[in-house]
Amino acid sequence: MTDWIEVAKLEDIPRQGARVARTAVGDIALFRTLDDQVFALRDQCPHKGGPLSQGIVSGHKVACPLHDWKIALDTGIAQAPDEGCAARYPVRLENGVVRLSLSPDEGCPNG
Amino acid sequence: MARMKLVLVGNGMAGIRTLEELLKSAPDMYDITVFGDEPHPNYNRIMLSPVLAGEQTVEQIVLNGRDWYAGHGIALHTGKRVVKIDRGNRFVEADDGTRASYDRLLLATGSKPFILPVPGADLDGVVGFRDIADVDHMIRASAQYKHAVVIGGGLLGLEAANGLKQRGMEVSVVHIGDWLLERQLDEPAARLLQQNLEAKGLKFLLRKQTRELVRGESGRVCAVQFKDGETAPADLVVMAVGIRPNTALAESAGLQCQRGIVVNDTMQTFDPRIYAVGECVNHRGIAYGLVAPLFEQAKVCANHLAEHGVGIYRGSMTSTKLKVTGIDLFSAGNFMGGEGTEEIVFQDPGRGAYKKLVLQDNKLAGACLYGDTLDGAWYFELMRDGTDVSDFRDKLLFGRHHIGDSGAGGGLGDEKTRLLAMPDSAEICGCNGVCKGDIVKSIRDKKLFTLDEVRAHTKASASCGSCTGLVETLLAATVGGDYSTAPSKKPLCGCTEHTHDEIRAAIAEQGLKTMADTMQALGWQTPDGCNKCRPALNYYLLCAWPGEYRDDAQSRFINERAHGNIQKDGSFSVVPRMFGGLCTPAELRAIADVADKFQVPEMKVTGGQRIDLFGVKKEDLPAMWQDLSAAGFVSGHAYGKAMRTVKTCVGAKWCRFGTQDSTGLGVKLEELTWGSWMPHKFKLAVSGCPRNCAEATIKDFGVVCVDSGYELHIGGNGGIKVRVTDLLCRVATEEEVLEYCAAFTQLYREEAHYLERTAPWVERVGLAHVKARVVEDEASRKALAERFRLSQEPAQVDPWKERTEGALTREFTPIQVSA
Numbered sequence A: 001m002t003d004w005i006e007v008a009k010l011e012d013i014p015r016q017g018a019r020v021a022r023t024a025v026g027d028i029a030l031f032r033t034l035d036d037q038v039f040a041l042r043d044q045c046p047h048k049g050g051p052l053s054q055g056i057v058s059g060h061k062v063a064c065p066l067h068d069w070k071i072a073l074d075t076g077i078a079q080a081p082d083e084g085c086a087a088r089y090p091v092r093l094e095n096g097v098v099r100l101s102l103s104p105d106e107g108c109p110n111g
Numbered sequence B: 001m002a003r004m005k006l007v008l009v010g011n012g013m014a015g016i017r018t019l020e021e022l023l024k025s026a027p028d029m030y031d032i033t034v035f036g037d038e039p040h041p042n043y044n045r046i047m048l049s050p051v052l053a054g055e056q057t058v059e060q061i062v063l064n065g066r067d068w069y070a071g072h073g074i075a076l077h078t079g080k081r082v083v084k085i086d087r088g089n090r091f092v093e094a095d096d097g098t099r100a101s102y103d104r105l106l107l108a109t110g111s112k113p114f115i116l117p118v119p120g121a122d123l124d125g126v127v128g129f130r131d132i133a134d135v136d137h138m139i140r141a142s143a144q145y146k147h148a149v150v151i152g153g154g155l156l157g158l159e160a161a162n163g164l165k166q167r168g169m170e171v172s173v174v175h176i177g178d179w180l181l182e183r184q185l186d187e188p189a190a191r192l193l194q195q196n197l198e199a200k201g202l203k204f205l206l207r208k209q210t211r212e213l214v215r216g217e218s219g220r221v222c223a224v225q226f227k228d229g230e231t232a233p234a235d236l237v238v239m240a241v242g243i244r245p246n247t248a249l250a251e252s253a254g255l256q257c258q259r260g261i262v263v264n265d266t267m268q269t270f271d272p273r274i275y276a277v278g279e280c281v282n283h284r285g286i287a288y289g290l291v292a293p294l295f296e297q298a299k300v301c302a303n304h305l306a307e308h309g310v311g312i313y314r315g316s317m318t319s320t321k322l323k324v325t326g327i328d329l330f331s332a333g334n335f336m337g338g339e340g341t342e343e344i345v346f347q348d349p350g351r352g353a354y355k356k357l358v359l360q361d362n363k364l365a366g367a368c369l370y371g372d373t374l375d376g377a378w379y380f381e382l383m384r385d386g387t388d389v390s391d392f393r394d395k396l397l398f399g400r401h402h403i404g405d406s407g408a409g410g411g412l413g414d415e416k417t418r419l420l421a422m423p424d425s426a427e428i429c430g431c432n433g434v435c436k437g438d439i440v441k442s443i444r445d446k447k448l449f450t451l452d453e454v455r456a457h458t459k460a461s462a463s464c465g466s467c468t469g470l471v472e473t474l475l476a477a478t479v480g481g482d483y484s485t486a487p488s489k490k491p492l493c494g495c496t497e498h499t500h501d502e503i504r505a506a507i508a509e510q511g512l513k514t515m516a517d518t519m520q521a522l523g524w525q526t527p528d529g530c531n532k533c534r535p536a537l538n539y540y541l542l543c544a545w546p547g548e549y550r551d552d553a554q555s556r557f558i559n560e561r562a563h564g565n566i567q568k569d570g571s572f573s574v575v576p577r578m579f580g581g582l583c584t585p586a587e588l589r590a591i592a593d594v595a596d597k598f599q600v601p602e603m604k605v606t607g608g609q610r611i612d613l614f615g616v617k618k619e620d621l622p623a624m625w626q627d628l629s630a631a632g633f634v635s636g637h638a639y640g641k642a643m644r645t646v647k648t649c650v651g652a653k654w655c656r657f658g659t660q661d662s663t664g665l666g667v668k669l670e671e672l673t674w675g676s677w678m679p680h681k682f683k684l685a686v687s688g689c690p691r692n693c694a695e696a697t698i699k700d701f702g703v704v705c706v707d708s709g710y711e712l713h714i715g716g717n718g719g720i721k722v723r724v725t726d727l728l729c730r731v732a733t734e735e736e737v738l739e740y741c742a743a744f745t746q747l748y749r750e751e752a753h754y755l756e757r758t759a760p761w762v763e764r765v766g767l768a769h770v771k772a773r774v775v776e777d778e779a780s781r782k783a784l785a786e787r788f789r790l791s792q793e794p795a796q797v798d799p800w801k802e803r804t805e806g807a808l809t810r811e812f813t814p815i816q817v818s819a
């Protein structure tokens, strides 16, 4: 069973931007896209650990601020030719409330 | 006189094009009613492929929005399917009971995807590729599932496969034939294509016949099984094996149909009050599946609806292109050859180029091009006109510019040279039948500047878009005289086809004031750009509308958003501004206090004559700046595409060689320019004598003081590629230095491409251009300087003032989660 923790209101996260959630399992980046979807990834770039929350969000991806890798928000996977994956956390948006689970999704080698 | 009533069934490409043509020649003749069973207004079906691939949005492909219908007094019924035509009483009836009576009826019901009659074809997860609903379905599936199988290796199938791949799915294309696109390509060309697509990550299963679509546990399709017993996993199956004219309605009304609604050369059905156009039609035994012939039909049909009674449709010859970004192929006519034909073939597999021409009776009968398709339109013309090619047969393969009128040619030539060599009658846009001459004339007569304007006026490149490059080249060549600075043809980024210069011009000329408006007006191919174009647009808008444009923080790189330089460990550095490098003990003390209070791990004097505090946590930035602001500091913008530092030397006040007060002048220059956003970083320096201790001759704007006044130097760079400045001019007073500096800075701000420093910019536009605007023309200099002054009014607000005062602090505050 998933434990959902209420972490923010949608409007707390800037559109096309991100906020950092500081948790017991480390920093998690909460992204909000232009179309108001919310995604959550470990705030660590698979390349050299750059803080993904500080990148520019466009479409459903974020560009890492350190060396410009592009990471897909829905999967955490780096865009080719780069290879790697940032762990993805389940996140739910209901009635403008963002809820997060602290157990990362399986399937990401860095999870 | 009472107007006649015209009813159109089918709100698609052919039907609405017929109305557009009709409204041009007889705007007041009919009261028009349109029925469409899709919920959308008229859109560009062709562009569903780029929408699927995520290169365009549904909003971008709408051809005529609801306001167009309203503006022409057309009654539009969307989401209503016409189910009955009563020919005796002359009305149609839709599935919800809506009725409309007619004097003339136009059927343009298009076609439907053919669904293979195999077991499982009705399972969840099996779709055709025809309309927005299908594309929505595929996009949703791609977000949820992994494996897609596209059945059919034709144009539609390959575009679907490419789109799904772009959306991150694993895609296999199943094809019954020996090679892909066998109706459009011969085997060698198809192999090149297949290799290219395989390199993009697509998989191909050739010579496979589908036996069954297998149902998974959830009830959704889970695999495709072939007749040879093999299977392929599939959470989504796209059927792209062909289309069938949509004739059910016409048949039910007793109109003669035979693989399409049968029409004569004036597009009339067997009932003279009823016309039909588009893919639903059978004309002289042929049902077309591409827009070019349908648009020709539309023209003829409109002509008869307007009762001009002249046009005759004799059928069309068609040519093919594939809309997969990065792949160029063209084919037309009998490209396979056969008895009584000869073939000329050119192959360069290394370059991925292949050309095959088929001749019959000294005429071109077919062409199949891969890789280099520029001459496709010319070959197509030769075929259509039945030109005797015996005179230039030896040069035929090398393209139009190699024969006759274009003079001496050597090598294949670049696209521009070849395009310019084409005669005015050369067809550029195959979909809409627009010739080179039409385009050039419109650009000149109507003073068009952007691609979108050319599209709007001529329709060239407005349908499938594959001639966009040619139209742009024509545009550049035609307006080139006015833009002697030769805009490079490179688009700003993958989201747009426009260059930096085109975008800046459009922002100014069309009065575009927000990022969303700019993207919309210029046909951006992504919903919200990318991290290349958004910062550029943000700057261009800021520069164009000072004080008016609202800066978009989310479109700035983190350094500019957080007003600090991000470090490798995610911390930030802090550089308070020290005007001209001068400082007081109190200021140094304040910096030292801040460093203690926030436990700054390291401090350093920078190459820009000020102090850098390293390793600051992001959440400490606002508080730290509160202290710095209190001590009178403003941000040093050491992180920005902005004015950075003014490096100075001691100058006449102390130095035994100094000729002028270089430090004082440096402070004045920094007070003038600080806070200004720029295309790239911008550095200044003032040296007190030609010994040049402040290294002014490698700065963007450098001043070297001499006995008689000041030498002004521009376009230097000490970075990756060192460039020594050019001497702009000499002036006598400090006031002049400040005015010339403001004017030069503004010229750079207004003309350079984003991320282009002054050095490459000066090399691109030439020193003469800068001198003409800043030195020789006093009025121009004064106007530039004034514009700079105006832009500085809203810019010289310390970013930290607003941030420490509460607004925007959330950027710096993490959300604490304690579970």
Ligand code: SRM
Pocket (backbone or CB within 6 Å): B565, B566, B567, B568, B573, B575, B604, B605, B606, B607, B608, B609, B610, B612, B638, B639, B644, B645, B647, B681, B683, B698, B699, B716, B717, B718, B719, B720, B721, B757
């Ligand atoms: C702090 C400083 C080095 C120092 O300790 O002295 C510095 C530090 C950086 N420089 Fe620099 N540059 C510094 C003076 C210079 C100078 C010398 C000068 O300004 O007199 C130059 C050569 C002069 C010039 O620009 O023409 C210089 C040429 C560069 C370049 C190459 C620019 C080019 O046009 O080729 C870059 C890369 C870039 O901007 O894309 C760069 C980029 C950087 C960045 C911002 C790299 C980055 O993006 O993270 C460095 C930030 C380090 C950090 O973690 O904070 N830095 N950099 C200097 C800050 C000066 C200031 O007070 O603002």
Ligand SMILES: Cc1cc2nc3c(=O)[nH]c(=O)nc-3n(C[C@H](O)[C@H](O)[C@H](O)COP(=O)(O)OP(=O)(O)OC[C@H]3O[C@@H](n4cnc5c(N)ncnc54)[C@H](O)[C@@H]3O)c2cc1C
Pocket (backbone or CB within 6 Å): B009, B010, B011, B012, B013, B014, B015, B035, B036, B037, B038, B045, B046, B047, B048, B049, B080, B081, B082, B083, B108, B109, B110, B111, B129, B130, B131, B156, B159, B246, B249, B277, B278, B279, B280, B288, B289, B290, B291, B292, B294, B321, B323, B431, B464
């Ligand atoms: C993905 C894709 C890519 C393509 N790419 C190209 C290309 O690159 N180049 C090219 O030339 N062609 C291309 N085509 C083909 C081109 O789109 C069609 O030839 C063209 O749209 C046909 O126009 P039409 O008006 O005949 O039919 P449509 O555009 O299909 O319009 C018919 C409309 O009528 C509606 N309708 C049908 N029956 C009824 C009814 N009883 N009541 C109310 N409404 C009804 C349909 O829902 C539909 O909206 C492509 C097609 C697709 C699907």
Ligand code: SF4
Pocket (backbone or CB within 6 Å): none
């Ligand atoms: S020279 Fe290189 S390492 Fe040193 S500060 Fe500049 S960018 Fe960083």
Ligand code: FES
Pocket (backbone or CB within 6 Å): A045, A046, A047, A048, A049, A050, A064, A065, A066, A067, A068, A069
């Ligand atoms: S750390 Fe993210 S790209 Fe290098």
